[in-house]
Amino acid sequence: MVKQAMIKGQCQVSFIKPTPFTILQIFNDPIHGHIELHPLLVKIIDTPQFQRLRHIKQLGTKNLVYPGATHTRFEHSIGVAYLAGCLLKTLHENxxxxxITKHDFLCVQIAALCHDMGHGPFSHLFDGMFIPEVQPDDEHWEHEQASVDMFHCMRKKNGLDKEMDRFRLNLDEDIKFIEELILKGQKDGKVKLVFKLLFQHLSGYSWSMKGRTEDKSFLYEIVANKVNGVDVDKWDYLVRDCYYLGIPCGFDSQRLLKSARVCNVNGRKHICFRDKVADNIYGMFHTRYTLHREALQHKIGYIIDVKIKDAFVLANNQLKISEKKDDMLKYTELTDHIFDQILHPSDSHRDLTAAQCILEDIVERKLPKFVGEARLKEDGLREELKARLEEQPDKASRIKVYQEELKNKWEKARIDSPLTVGDFEIHVLEMGFGEVGNEPIDNVHFYSKNDLKTAFKMEKYQIFNDPIQGQIELHPLLVKIIDTPQFQRLRHIKQLGGTYLVYPGATHTRFEHSIGAAYLAGRLAEVLKEKQLKEFKNEQEEFEKKQDEFEENIEEFEEKQKKFKKEKEEFRKNKIKLINEKDILCVQIAALCYNLGQVHP
Structure with missing residues (x-):
């Protein structure tokens, strides 16, 4: 696991200079160490609306599976505000x-601090499972909008407008900016240059944000980055969740933060990163996938989520749980404590027996059993089902189509069984490194050390996580070969034959061995190439020196010219012998394929 010393950053947002009115308060955070926050942020933290987050667990019910996962939205929000200030400081100094003004600093940090205030009990269980079931017609309610509503309630009830005015914030402009940062960020950031110019020509504008002008477009990528998903919210929750879950964290947020720089991309300013941290960004998305696969989508965790959702549904008429989201004062009182309210109801709410029994089963670990799972590939789906999926407007709608399809298959396959579809809960999960079907790094731009202003996309190499070599990259042509049936066959050829019958661990195959061999062949060829280039450079220097001597000694021109031509021909032959990219690729292909003829022992 990433050690605490590596996790903690040393960034202090010194751009906002302390005065008698701006004494920065220090928080001791287990992830980032001692951090300082502006007094306006502290005023927000001290409100009942923000303190409510102390009672909303970051990972919902996952502490019932991973006992250490007891951290809350409270400390996560403070961590995000801190990282937002650190990123702004890096950009401002470089x-x-x-x-970047002090008002930009404050607004972005306020948005970072308040971006999760709209979460309900047990976080995503509330808005992702409970609300869609009890209020199916309220499709557009999201916790982001609730965060904005809670922010306005907090301002009104705690006199924060006066505090904001004290620090010279423009309430009309800056409040709108904070709203936009919480709600969506720079949603139109993916617009291509051609489309952008066409859109400008047809409609007269292309920048839809009101809080800041287009020259500050990069500010919308700090808290919630809709362009590529690389933002401070993700940096904090990935490291924090890994820390409390006991899962290794595969990236360094401080390295990304320090390498950030703003470049022009298609006429708009975007946050880019040094080319050498590309592997770190891959590691970030891989860590996200690992978190979802091992913890956030844990099968027992999902079973518990379903049972708690069922209890909430049964208790909704009595406790009016769903209605509280429409009244921010009542919503302020709605936290994870609703679990205990149902489990131990007061005298005024005695009619909660059914919901109470469900929660008692959870406490006593009397849970439904996990039956099994199947991985579906969209390439193998029927054409009519593919068409239905493509028609769906969002992820939730696609999941419903999958569930209907699976229920129909169950009904057709059932033979004289007393069990029906209603006896099962079908959970459809779409998983990927970012948005399903998209490679998030495709939308990340980089810059090089030699050119700080020009942004470019990294050449797409496939990343393989190998237990021996670690994370390795292979050329797209090699990946094409790997994806063939002939090469995939090696997954079923044991590397050590029948030895696994004696040594149970010897189950590795020719598949992973061949990939490792191709990787090492490429590395060796690269080393040889570097060595050749070094020798060639020395020969080139010697050749140029002799050429200079030749020009100075005109009297011996004919004799030296003859000798020079001979050396020049030898030099040309040596140059032809240099290992090139095609040679390296051929060596890797040979290493990759040399086991294709293996048969079962």
Whole structure:
């Protein structure tokens, strides 16, 4: 696991200089160490609306599966606000021409602090499972909008407008900016240049945000980055969740933060990263996938989520749980404590027996059994089912189509069984490194050390996580070979034959061995190439030196010219012998394929 010393950053947001009115308060965070926050942020933290987050667990019910996962939205929100300030500080110090003002600092950090205030009990269980069932017509309610509503309630009930005015914030403009940061970020950031110009021509504008002008477009990528998903919210929750779950964290957020820089991409300013941290970004998305696969989508965790959702549904008429989201004062009182309210009801709410029994079963670990899972590939789906999926507007609608299809298959396959579809809960899960079907790094731009202003996309190499070599990259052509049936066959050829019958661990195959061999062949060829280039450079210097001597000694021109031509021909032959990219690729292909003829022992 990433050690605490590696996790903790040393960034202090010194751009907002302390005065008698701005004494920064220090928080001791287990992830980031001692951090300082502006007094306006502390005023927000001290409100009942923000303190409510102390009682909303970051991972919902996952502490019932992973006992250490007891951290809350409270400390996560403080961590996100801190990282937002650190990222702004890096950009401001390295690129003063961006004109990042102290108001920009405060607004972005306020949005980072308040972005999760709209979460209900047990976080995503509330807005992802409970609300869709009890209020299916309220499709557009999201916790982001609730965060904005809670922010306005907090301002009104705690006199925060006066505090904001004290620090010279423009309430009309800056409040709108904070709303936009919480709600969506820079949603139109993916617009291509051609489409952008066409859109400008047809409609007269292309920048839809009101809080800041287009020259500050990069500010919308800090808290919630809709362009590529690389933002401070993700940096904090990935490291924090890994820490409390006991799962290894495969990236370094501080390295990404320090390498961030703003570049022009298709006429708009975007946050880019040094080319050498590309592997770190891959590691970030891989860590996200690992978290979802091992913890956030844990099968027992899902069973518990379903049971708690069922209890909430049964208790909804009595406790009016779903109605509280429409009244922020009542919503302020709605936290994870609703679990205990149902489990131990007061005298005024005695008619909660059914819901109470469900929660008692959870406490006593009397849970439904996990039957099994199947991995579906969309390539193998029927054409009519594919068409239905493509027609769906969002992920939730696609999941419903899958569930209907699976229920129909169960009804057709059932033979004289007393069990029906209603006896099972079907959970459809779409998983990927980012948005399903998309590679998130495709939308990440990089810059090089030699050119800080030009942004480019990284050449797409496939990443393989190998237990021996670690994370390795292979050329797209090699990946094409790997994806063939002939190569996939090696998954079923044991590397050590029948030895696994004696040594149970010897189950590895020719498949992973061949990939490892191709990787090492490429590395060796690269080393040889570097060595050749070094020798070639020395020969080139010697050749140029002799050429200079030749020009100076005109009297011996004919004799030296003859000798020079001979050396020049030898030099040309040596140059032809240099290992090139095609040679390396051929060596890797040979290493990759040399086991294709293996048969079962």
């Amino acid at each position: 690129q003063p021409e961006l004109n």
